[in-house]
Amino acid sequence: MPVSMAVNQNIVELEYAVRGPIPQRAAELARAGRRTIPCNIGNPQALGQSPITFYRQVLSFLEAPTALARERRFRGAFDANSSAFLGVDESDFVDPWVIEYCEKMLGHLGSGIGAYTDSNGPAFIREAVAGFIDRRDGADSGSGVPADPDSIFLTNGASEAVRFIIDLLISDAADGIMIPIPQYPLYSATIKKAGGAQVEYHPDEEKGWTLDRAILDDAICRARDRSITVKAIVIINPANPTGAILPAEGALEVVDFAEENRLAIIADEVYQDNLYGAEFVSFAKLVGKRDIPLFSLHSTSKGFHGECGRRGGYVEIRNPIDIEGADVRLRDLFFKQASVALCSNTTGQALTYIMVTPPPEGSPPHGRYQREKETILSALQDKATMIREAFEEMREVECFGRTGAMYLFPRLGRLPGGKTDFDYCMALLEETGLCTVNGSGFGQRPGTHHLRIAFLPPKEMLDQVLPDWIAFHNAYVQ
Ligand SMILES: Cc1ncc(COP(=O)(O)O)c(C=O)c1O
Known part of the structure; x- marks a missing residue:
């Protein structure tokens, strides 16, 4: 039996x-x-979407550094005496810029991609992510608040980051997280698993799934009537499943709402490249210098990257909450959660680095x-x-x-x-x-x-x- x-x-x-x-x-x-x-x-x-060639070239050389050394050797021999290579021309070699990019990455990684990394991910990747966020939001040119590499955690896709955040914020069954309806079921499932309460707010379908203060106020009032302590609001922008893109005014209303109600914002921005002509404004930029706790998520799965199986992603934390009743920082608790799994997978980490540092304009692989x-x-x-x-x-x-x-x-x-x-x-x-x-x-x-x-x-x-x-x-x- x-x-x-x-x-x-x-x-x-x-x-x-x-x-x-x-x-x-x-x-x-x-x-x-x-x-x-x-x-x-x-x-x-x-x-059938094809992977970006540059991503795969770099990943393959990280997997097989000996192939990288061989490529360099053959290229050197070809450059020295190309006439000895019958039927071979430059296009048969990987661009030296790519080779250098990979060698630099391998140099940073030290032990290659087969070893555990720091639980939050290698510093050089977190620094690159911070640089990407600053360029995206204009913080590198003096406007906005720069990202701090120590507040970035590399994760197994954005999904793991969502689990870290929700598992931490839900302390008992009366703790609630506001989620849009319709929502991506990762949120309802994670809240359910953590034993917390789902607090639903309903973007206005007929107005293109937009939001206003009345919608948010109504949702939080109904939750408080049920004696729920609302801890955070999830915004998925651009949205899954509706595909809606939140206009900046609606997003600012969310920021005001979070500030007034002392909530954290969980900004799921994994579709930040899927805009089709619309404008994306990150919550990091909208929050600016205001003291509103913010968790922003990104992933290598979506956009034009499409590398879902690699499980790359990160969460950036701003204005971390103080932890009640314990002399510990939010960052330490994130670190602890990441440590339980030792580290996120290194291919996903590498891909996150490649996503945030693509070939710049003027470099040979940029055009392709x-x-x-x-x-x-x-x-x-x-x-x-x-x-x-x-x-x-x-x-x-x-x-x-x-x-x-x-x-x-x-x-x-x-x-x-x-x-x-x-x-x-x-x-x-x-x-x-x-x-x-x-x-x-x-x-x-x-x-x-x-x-x-x-x-x-x-x-x-x-x-x-x-x-x-x-x-x-x-x-x-x-
Ligand atoms: C809104 C949203 N957030 C997070 C995820 C999870 O993505 P990842 O593959 O990075 O875990 C998805 C996946 O479809 C998604 O649609």
């Missing part, structure tokens, strides 16, 4: 729709040989890097437009807000009696192979129905599947 034990009920109850029953059914269909299109998750390389980046971002924008155009041919489907991140979150205004958005997405999968996620998996206003689609499939695949989706939809909802 199997041994039976009680287990953590929070884990039993937590839900994670992006890996839930619909994707699980898609996996079954794929195993049975059906064509499926995994639009349930922002995993660009699973849908820039071209690849622009190609990926403009294809993403085109694909979002193709899907939006398909919505126009579907009865009572509306998609609010401008395009950001990697997702569209259309409202299904009409479903057959008794059917939910989960039923719709499951039927869509069975009929067309398109794997999306039901809106209820992210939270939504009662009585509304949505789905989320990641706009990642290649255009040719969209050309094939969108007409099928339109036909499916109009037949399903009639």
Whole structure:
């Protein structure tokens, strides 16, 4: 007879729709040989997005420093006597600038990438991240507050940073974290696992998922009526699942709100490069010199980088909270959490370094890097437009807000009696192979129905599947 034990009920109850029953059914269909299109998750390389060449060149030389030494030797021999190398020209070698970049990194790493690093990540990478934040926010030219490398922690993707923050802030069941609805289920799941309370606020869908003070005030008042101590507010900008990009005025209202209510801001900025012409203003810049605790997150998974499997990312902490009842600093507690896992994975750390120090303008690999980046971002924008155009041919489907991140979150205004958005997405999968996620998996206003689609499939695949989706939809909802 199997041994039976009680287990953590929070884990039993937590839900994670992006890996839930619909994707699980898609996996079954794929195993049975059906064509499926995994639009349930922002995993660009699973849908054929090419990695940035520069990233992979550097990573491969970090993995195999002997190949780097060999490349240098052969290049030296070629430069000395190119006529001895029949059929070989300069383009067969990796650019010396790249070789030097890798050698510099290996020099900093000392023991290569196979050794544990400091728990918060190597200092040279944290310094590079701080430099990136300062350039992005203009703090390097005197405006704003420079980032402190010692307040940066390299993490296994942004997901781990979210766990560190929420596990630390939730001290009992009455502690709450404000999250947008709809939200990326990492937040609800992590709050649930930590045993805290989810405090929902509802961006205004019809105004493009924007925010104002009344929305935030209403949410915090309702939480206080339930005797919840609200500790922090999560802002995902650009947003997942809605793709909305928060205008600077809305973001400033969040900053004022956090200051007045003495909350920390958790700014999830993993989509800061997925803007498609809109402007991104970081919360670090908006907070400026105000004494508001801020955790900002970034990742190598999203943007045009798309290296989800590498698990690179960081959290930057500003204006750390004082810890009540203990003579310890927030930073020490983060360090302790990071130490429990010894360090984040070194490939992710290396990729974080490469992401924040790409080839600068004027360097030989810059042109190709820039071209690849622009190609990926403009294809993403085109694909979002193709899907939006398909919505126009579907009865009572509306998609609010401008395009950001990697997702569209259309409202299904009409479903057959008794059917939910989960039923719709499951039927869509069975009929067309398109794997999306039901809106209820992210939270939504009662009585509304949505789905989320990641706009990642290649255009040719969209050309094939969108007409099928339109036909499916109009037949399903009639
Ligand atoms: C808003 C948001 N935050 C965090 C993450 C986690 O990213 P990572 O791969 O860096 O853990 C995701 C992943 O999709 C996301 O959409």
